[in-house]
Structures are given as structure tokens and as C-alpha cells.
Amino acid sequence: MSDPRSTTPPIKHYEVTHTDAEWRRLLTAEQYDVLRGHGTERPGSCALLHEERTGAFVCAGCGQRLFTSETKFESGTGWPSFDTPVAGSIETMDDDSYNMHRTEVQCSRCGGHLGHVFPDGPPPTGLRYCMNGVAMNFVPD
Numbered sequence: 821m822s823d824p825r826s827t828t829p830p831i832k833h834y835e836v837t838h839t840d841a842e843w844r845r846l847l848t849a850e851q852y853d854v855l856r857g858h859g860t861e862r863p864g865s866c867a868l869l870h871e872e873r874t875g876a877f878v879c880a881g882c883g884q885r886l887f888t889s890e891t892k893f894e895s896g897t898g899w900p901s902f903d904t905p906v907a908g909s910i911e912t913m914d915d916d917s918y919n920m921h922r923t924e925v926q927c928s929r930c931g932g933h934l935g936h937v938f939p940d941g942p943p944p945t946g947l948r949y950c951m952n953g954v955a956m957n958f959v960p961d
């Protein structure tokens with residue numbers, strides 16, 4: 821008998837879903853650690869930090885366009901930083917882990933963890949999307 825008082829947490833359905841075993845097969849160990857395990861790459865470790873060509877940064881999990889090169893800026897943090905995401909490509913939620921209040925950024929298509937957004941970015945948005953480069957691929961125009 822099921823307990824009528826028990827509640828099932830809401831399950832968000834993403835357009836792109838895989839089992840954990842499939843994600844492990846599809847992603848590199850570093851990509852899996854960030855996208856599916858909420859890890860953070862070592863600052864300055866990803867070549868995308870220095871990507872200066874014109875093009876788009878897409879989700880390494882599902883290929884969705886997340887940011888374009890025009891919105892990238894050098895934040896000095898060691899992580900690729902952007903002031904504006906592609907409309908509808910990301911979703912944000914509260915992250916209170918590590919005794920810090922931060923806003924987590926995920927891909928809206930596959931739910932992959934991308935990084936965090938902070939309110940100390942440049943104009944026009946004043947936002948700094950602090951991304952893990954390993955969670956994205958660069959597609960030049």
C-alpha cells in the first residue's frame with residue numbers, strides 16, 4: 821500500500837534526456853563531472869576561455885546554442901564569462917551549497933549544469949554568466 825501522505829517531487833521533463841549510463845558514454849569524464857555532477861573546472865583550464873573567434877558557444881550535452889561571441893567578456897576569473905545568454909537557452913535556480921547563496925545556470929534543453937550567474941557584470945545587463953568552458957563547445961561562424 822502506498823502512503824497517501826507521501827508526495828512525489830515534481831519531475832522536470834527536458835527535451836533531451838539520457839540515463840546516467842548514457843550520459844557517461846556520451847560525455848568525457850570532465851564534461852560529465854560538470855554537466856551531470858555539478859562540478860567546477862579548474863579556473864584557466866579550458867581553452868574556450870581564450871576563444872576569440874566569432875561564433876556560438878553550444879551546450880556540450882545537447883548542442884543547444886547558449887551564448888554568442890559578442891556577449892563574451894574577459895572577467896579575469898579564469899572562467900569564460902558572458903553578459904547575455906541566447907534567449908530561452910538557459911534556466912536558473914537557487915544554489916545554496918557550500919554555505920553560499922548563488923544562482924545556478926542550467927541548459928534549458930538537457931538540464932546540464934553550466935555554471936553560475938552573478939550580479940557584478942558589465943553593462944548592459946550587469947550580469948556575469950560564469951561558465952565552465954568544458955560544458956560547452958565552440959562553433960565558429
Ligand SMILES: [Zn+2]
Pocket residue numbers: 879880881882883884927928929930931932
Ligand atoms: Zn544542453
